[in-house]
Amino acid sequence: LVSAISLFGAKYVVGTSADFPPFEYVQNGEFMGFDIDLIKAIAAEMGFEIEIRDMSFDSLIAALVSGNLDIVISGMTITAERAEVVSFSKPYWTADQSVVVREDSDLTVTVLFGKHSIGVQTGTTGDIWVEDNLVTTKILTGDFKRYETYTLAMTDLINRNLDAIVLDSPVAQSFASVRPVKIVAILKTYEDYGIAVNKANKALLDLINEGIRRLESSGKLAELNLKHF
Ligand code: ARG
Numbered sequence: 001l002v003s004a005i006s007l008f009g010a011k012y013v014v015g016t017s018a019d020f021p022p023f024e025y026v027q028n029g030e031f032m033g034f035d036i037d038l039i040k041a042i043a044a045e046m047g048f049e050i051e052i053r054d055m056s057f058d059s060l061i062a063a064l065v066s067g068n069l070d071i072v073i074s075g076m077t078i079t080a081e082r083a084e085v086v087s088f089s090k091p092y093w094t095a096d097q098s099v100v101v102r103e104d105s106d107l108t109v110t111v112l113f114g115k116h117s118i119g120v121q122t123g124t125t126g127d128i129w130v131e132d133n134l135v136t137t138k139i140l141t142g143d144f145k146r147y148e149t150y151t152l153a154m155t156d157l158i159n160r161n162l163d164a165i166v167l168d169s170p171v172a173q174s175f176a177s178v179r180p181v182k183i184v185a186i187l188k189t190y191e192d193y194g195i196a197v198n199k200a201n202k203a204l205l206d207l208i209n210e211g212i213r214r215l216e217s218s219g220k221l222a223e224l225n226l227k228h229f
Contacts, residue, residue: 011049012070012204014039017057019121019149021174022228023075026054034228035073038092039195041220042211056148058123061086064198071204075168077125077191087201088194089208092221097126097187098172100157100165102180107163109185116163117143119153125191126166154179170229 016035018024024033031052043050050071055063060076063069064086077095078088101107112118112134120127127146134140145162147153154175156162164184165172168191172183195212197204215221 015069016074019151072196078194086196091192093193098169099185111164115142119162122146
């Protein structure tokens with residue numbers, strides 16, 4: 001109770017990589033998306049302020065650890081490796097990976113084999129999946145390209161500088177609905193998304209978990225789902 005009182009009204013810096021619709025993106029200079037609405041709703045529910053900062057996905061965990069960020073919400077998958085350095089909230093979403101090619105492409109899931117070029121966002125679970133399953137095994141012998149954002153990877157795919165992108169399924173669907181790309185395979189990776197905080201910040205983690213619980217039981221979380229998916 002004492003820690004809850006002292007956290008009330010505090011202001012936290014929230015990091016995200018705003019290249020990941022419909023979870024986080026920038027529209028008319030504003031941060032939008034499911035994650036953005038979720039963290040705003042948790043903050044309103046639990047009585048704290050937030051300031052959102054856009055960063056490359058690959059630098060989010062280091063920024064939490066060094067104290068430059070208080071919270072990360074970025075469609076971030078809870079993995080054992082990440083959970084060694086930061087604390088995760090209870091899961092708020094489940095996703096798989098998808099393989100995306102240009103709409104006019106004849107390529108299928110075979111794009112993952114042989115001399116094709118695959119793009120990912122640096123430091124994501126898609127990056128790790130391709131590295132571990134295709135690159136180190138030499139199943140993929142073409143270029144493996146890492147991008148700072150999925151937006152840049154999409155541009156390269158559409159400009160024919162890439163054969164395929166591997167990224168989270170809901171985000172692949174979102175890109176496919178507005179850009180000339182299509183999903184040719186789903187990789188069942190069963191990833192849970194969590195909100196991350198510094199390991200030392202147990203009180204903030206409790207606050208976030210309580211916020212998620214309240215939004216679940218009030219139906220607000222279901223409303224956010226309907227709004228964004
Ligand atoms: N879920 C994947 C991961 O945790 C990708 C997240 C990418 N998020 C983003 N906002 N670009 O590695």
